[in-house]
Amino acid sequence: DTEVTQTPKHLVMGMTNKKSLKCEQHMGHRAMYWYKQKAKKPPELMFVYSYEKLSINESVPSRFSPECPNSSLLNLHLHALQPEDSALYLCASSQAGTQREKLFFGSGTQLSVL
Amino acid sequence: QQQVKQSPQSLIVQKGGISIINCAYENTAFDYFPWYQQFPGKGPALLIAIRPDVSEKKEGRFTISFNKSAKQFSLHIMDSQPGDSATYFCAVFNQAGTALIFGKGTTLSVSS
Numbered sequence: 001d002t003e004v005t006q007t008p009k010h011l012v013m014g015m016t017n018k019k020s021l022k023c024e025q026h027m028g029h030r031a032m033y034w035y036k037q038k039a040k041k042p043p044e045l046m047f048v049y050s051y052e053k054l055s056i057n058e059s060v061p062s063r064f065s066p067e068c069p070n071s072s073l074l075n076l077h078l079h080a081l082q083p084e085d086s087a088l089y090l091c092a093s094s095q096a097g098t099q100r101e102k103l104f105f106g107s108g109t110q111l112s113v114l
Numbered sequence: 115q116q117q118v119k120q121s122p123q124s125l126i127v128q129k130g131g132i133s134i135i136n137c138a139y140e141n142t143a144f145d146y147f148p149w150y151q152q153f154p155g156k157g158p159a160l161l162i163a164i165r166p167d168v169s170e171k172k173e174g175r176f177t178i179s180f181n182k183s184a185k186q187f188s189l190h191i192m193d194s195q196p197g198d199s200a201t202y203f204c205a206v207f208n209q210a211g212t213a214l215i216f217g218k219g220t221t222l223s224v225s226s
Contacts, residue, residue, distance in 0.1 A: 004157075033213065040219070040221075041218070041219070042203055042216035042217060042218055042219050043158065043203075043216050044216075045213050045214075045215070048212060048213050055212065056212055056213060090157050090158075092157070101144070101146045101148070101163070101207075102148075102160055102163070103150075103158075103160065103214060104160075105157030105158050105159065106157050107155065107156050107157050108156075108157050
């Protein structure tokens, strides 16, 4: 199984809502990532978890809160988002350590903030 | 801030033609240079990658050429097909070696 599964595929939320994005992989990868992608732009790194610990936070606003409950799951909790946060949110996973070159991406959650 | 410069921004090629996309980088922690392919509504997928112990790597119709002294690498798609129409991203590791940083992308359209 070489899949990274993201749910939901689409999400519409108001600026006062709280929602969560979920990501799951069963490849035994110990590094997991959240990227944000605006239309016609490259993916931009948000967070990196390595062995279930947050190792990188690319100065992401606190209205985005990541969580890695176990080695297969990655969540992104959303609260009080702004319309400019509307984007495709991509989860990815890879081997950790020296084998982390190959990223496997999910299909993303298309988020619209009204 | 890590810089990865990718060109061209968009490319239109006739079916059967050669598509060439270029990438230039500054510094990177790891000598590993991938190209990712992304179709609309999907996440990027690894297409081909090279380590600079070789200057060229070929997988089917896709070839990476690497020039270490110039800090450049390029993707060549031979016999381009309409199914190759997608956005292509080059990537390099950041200076800490902890994550991939992507170029701005090239939208390829192959006309039949």
